Amino acid sequence: MKNRLDRRQFGKGLIGGAALALTGREASATQKSEVNHPQNTRWQPVVQGVWCATAGEPEAITPVRSRLVSPCTDALRRLPHISIPAIDPPVFRLGPRGTQLSLPLDSHEEIYGFGLQFFSMNHRGKKRAIRVNADPRSDTGDSHAPVPFYVSSRGYGLLVDTARYATFYCGEALPRPSVSSEEETGDVPLYTKTLQDGEASRIVVEIPAARGADVYLFAGPSMLDAVRRYNLFSGGGVMPPEWGLGCWYRAVSNATDHDIIRLATEFRNRNIPCDVMGLEAGWQSHSYSCSFSWNSSHFPQPESFVHELRFRNFHVNLWEHAFVHPSSPLFEPVHEFSGDTAVWGGLVPDFQSDEARREFGEYHGKNLLDIGVSGFKLDECDNSDYTGGWSFAELSQFPSGVDGEQMHSLFGLRYQRTIWEQFLKRNIETYCLARSSGALASPYPFVLYSDLYDHRQFVRALVNSGFSGLLWCPEVRDAQSEEDLIRRLQTVVFSPVAMINAWYIPNPPWKQLDRKKNNANQSSPDFEKLEARCREILGWRMMLIPYLRAAFARYAADGTPPFRALALDWPGIPELARVDDAWMMGDRLLIAPLIAGEPDGRTLILPPGEWYDFWTGEPHTGGVSLTFAASTRNIPVFVKSGAVLPLARVTGSTADPACRSLEVRIFGDGRLPFQLQASKGSVEIIWNELRKAGSIRVSGDERYTVSSWIRPDQSPLSV
Ligand code: GAL
Numbered sequence: 122m123k124n125r126l127d128r129r130q131f132g133k134g135l136i137g138g139a140a141l142a143l144t145g146r147e148a149s150a151t152q153k154s155e156v157n158h159p160q161n162t163r164w165q166p167v168v169q170g171v172w173c174a175t176a177g178e179p180e181a182i183t184p185v186r187s188r189l190v191s192p193c194t195d196a197l198r199r200l201p202h203i204s205i206p207a208i209d210p211p212v213f214r215l216g217p218r219g220t221q222l223s224l225p226l227d228s229h230e231e232i233y234g235f236g237l238q239f240f241s242m243n244h245r246g247k248k249r250a251i252r253v254n255a256d257p258r259s260d261t262g263d264s265h266a267p268v269p270f271y272v273s274s275r276g277y278g279l280l281v282d283t284a285r286y287a288t289f290y291c292g293e294a295l296p297r298p299s300v301s302s303e304e305e306t307g308d309v310p311l312y313t314k315t316l317q318d319g320e321a322s323r324i325v326v327e328i329p330a331a332r333g334a335d336v337y338l339f340a341g342p343s344m345l346d347a348v349r350r351y352n353l354f355s356g357g358g359v360m361p362p363e364w365g366l367g368c369w370y371r372a373v374s375n376a377t378d379h380d381i382i383r384l385a386t387e388f389r390n391r392n393i394p395c396d397v398m399g400l401e402a403g404w405q406s407h408s409y410s411c412s413f414s415w416n417s418s419h420f421p422q423p424e425s426f427v428h429e430l431r432f433r434n435f436h437v438n439l440w441e442h443a444f445v446h447p448s449s450p451l452f453e454p455v456h457e458f459s460g461d462t463a464v465w466g467g468l469v470p471d472f473q474s475d476e477a478r479r480e481f482g483e484y485h486g487k488n489l490l491d492i493g494v495s496g497f498k499l500d501e502c503d504n505s506d507y508t509g510g511w512s513f514a515e516l517s518q519f520p521s522g523v524d525g526e527q528m529h530s531l532f533g534l535r536y537q538r539t540i541w542e543q544f545l546k547r548n549i550e551t552y553c554l555a556r557s558s559g560a561l562a563s564p565y566p567f568v569l570y571s572d573l574y575d576h577r578q579f580v581r582a583l584v585n586s587g588f589s590g591l592l593w594c595p596e597v598r599d600a601q602s603e604e605d606l607i608r609r610l611q612t613v614v615f616s617p618v619a620m621i622n623a624w625y626i627p628n629p630p631w632k633q634l635d636r637k638k639n640n641a642n643q644s645s646p647d648f649e650k651l652e653a654r655c656r657e658i659l660g661w662r663m664m665l666i667p668y669l670r671a672a673f674a675r676y677a678a679d680g681t682p683p684f685r686a687l688a689l690d691w692p693g694i695p696e697l698a699r700v701d702d703a704w705m706m707g708d709r710l711l712i713a714p715l716i717a718g719e720p721d722g723r724t725l726i727l728p729p730g731e732w733y734d735f736w737t738g739e740p741h742t743g744g745v746s747l748t749f750a751a752s753t754r755n756i757p758v759f760v761k762s763g764a765v766l767p768l769a770r771v772t773g774s775t776a777d778p779a780c781r782s783l784e785v786r787i788f789g790d791g792r793l794p795f796q797l798q799a800s801k802g803s804v805e806i807i808w809n810e811l812r813k814a815g816s817i818r819v820s821g822d823e824r825y826t827v828s829s830w831i832r833p834d835q836s837p838l839s840v
Pocket of ligand 1 (some may be wrong): 240287374402406440501572622624
């Protein structure tokens with residue numbers, strides 16, 4: 122069979138200068154120089170289901186070699202035993218530009234992963250630059266959290282352990298042709314290249330500067346198993362505190378203590394659920410770069426202010442970035458442990474060094490955690506190739522010996538660790554935000570966010586993040602229209618963090634969508650209608666917290682990503698292999714958001730099996746394509762048949778014990794019990810279809826009770 126390629130694809134196979142799968146003739150030509158001779162490597166077992174091949178002399182500073190969290194070896198051993206996948210080890214060549222690795226790529230093999238990706242989900246045939254960047258502009262691989270890890274539709278995962286800006290040519294860089302062919306005659310269409318069906322290719326990886334690298338292979342047999350093994354190798358999935366899964370609100374940057382308390386009061390009075398109140402840049406006496414000290418005119422008594430919020434059951438999350446202003450009390454202690462270039466006139470702490478992490482971390486511990494701060498938003502720890510060049514240069518040098526390029530790849534996660542360490546020391550749970558991350562991130566209690574704001578890209582990022590151990594928040598800021606606000610909010614409540622980030626508007630967006638008027642405190646006359654709609658949507662989030670906790674508990678136990686692409690749960694189904702606008706949340710809910718301004722609505726190919734509409738209880742059989750008009754009121758959500766689904770009573774915050782009262786919905790025959798295994802207790806809810814009766818068993822701190830058992834088709838959630 123011959124495949125036709127379009128005009129853009131034409132010529133792609135002709136650019137493969139960097140290919141490593143050398144033909145015999147080329148290989149012998151390179152043998153003259155030892156350094157260029159391609160070498161075969163060998164897979165060596167690391168832990169059950171994981172192998173490593175070492176090429177050349179790997180660098181000392183890499184994500185795995187300088188990791189700060191150990192792998193979950195016990196959990197890895199508990200996964201089904203598996204022999205090594207039939208994947209050839211990398212072929213290595215050291216060239217003048219650094220390390221080159223060649224990895225197998227079968228015909229029709231799909232490649233997913235590479236961390237947080239906004240622009241595409243399937244990477245076969247593409248060049249991916251693993252380069253940390255804020256606000257990438259196009260489909261290059263750059264992002265806040267690129268990861269040199271991919272998972273293949275053949276059911277294995279591969280991590281190239283490097284902190285360099287590696288480039289992955291996913292089937293692009295083919296060796297030059299070695300034999301001539303007959304002249305083509307007849308009508309050969311212009312812009313057409315012929316690929317033989319079954320023609321395999323290679324994934325070629327270039328790692329600048331390095332003289333070698335470790336490559337880790339994660340066995341399947343399914344893609345989901347490979348992702349699980351990668352997450353467990355990273356240290357397991359994070360289990361957030363219950364409050365972290367509630368609703369978050371970030372107030373306008375220049376808010377004072379009074380403004381925040383007023384907002385908090387308004388939320389409670391108007392029954393807007395909120396567990397986390399975020400303070401943006403203005404809480405500090407100097408923000409760009411940071412003083413990490415309170416702005417005393419806006420927050421004269423920080424400790425009592427934080428206590429006041431905690432008393433009202435709001436957890437406080439503080440914005441910051443890592444760059445230390447000369448006026449900061451941290452300036453002197455960090456100076457000696459910082460890089461040789463500045464960002465916004467501030468020091469760049471060398472988070473690779475224990476000393477910098479200790480000084481920076483302990484300051485936060487003593488001055489902020491100890492007065493009751495529950496979490497942080499670690500901003501601008503990425504890089505700025507597309508946003509004006511504000512970050513530190515790649516040529517920077519740090520006392521630990523790391524250069525600016527390596528530091529960019531490691532900075533987000535090392536910064537996260539610096540802060541997280543303080544919570545661990547105090548045995549306090551946290552759930553935070555960060556704008557950059559990298560390889561081995563799954564155990565870190567941090568969720569990614571961005572200044573980008575395309576709703577469709579945000580959805581794709583959510584779907585993609587699950588391939589590489591990342592969590593992503595498609596945050597809601599302001600909106601173009603009521604529809605836009607509602608659609609974005611409907612998405613974010615089915616994501617790792619249900620957050621409104623109102624950092625540039627003093628009033629919640631539902632009060633006034635027009636940014637200027639919002640800043641002039643002019644509420645729209647009929648805002649209460651929109652507010653009621655938003656309240657209802659935030660309420661869905663509160664209802665889903667027990668279910669979300671169960672999904673995260675599984676992430677911690679066996680590495681199953683709580684938010685993931687349909688391709689992971691239903692591999693080998695061509696119609697689902699490229700779905701980047703729907704995801705699984707936990708083991709039994711499928712979410713398919715609508716995007717404002719798309720008049721045709723959307724379609725969804727329901728995966729195999731029996732399903733129910735979450736809202737109406739209407740049954741559907743999988744395999745069909747469903748259409749949703751743009752006017753569909755609620756976000757399309759489907760529940761697997763058999764699901765026992767607990768929904769919590771909606772409360773203002775998770776601190777209200779009333780949220781432990783559950784309405785349990787039984788979809789189909791209820792054969793899939795609900796199970797939540799948390800560290801301090803467990804919940805099991807079972808439905809007996811014969812007796813038409815359910816039961817709940819709780820232990821430890823999990824004090825849930827069931828208020829009602831409901832058949833959704835008899836009592837729809839909403840219409
Ligand atoms: C940006 C960040 C925004 C907001 C803003 C405050 O870098 O992405 O969410 O925090 O800074 O200055």
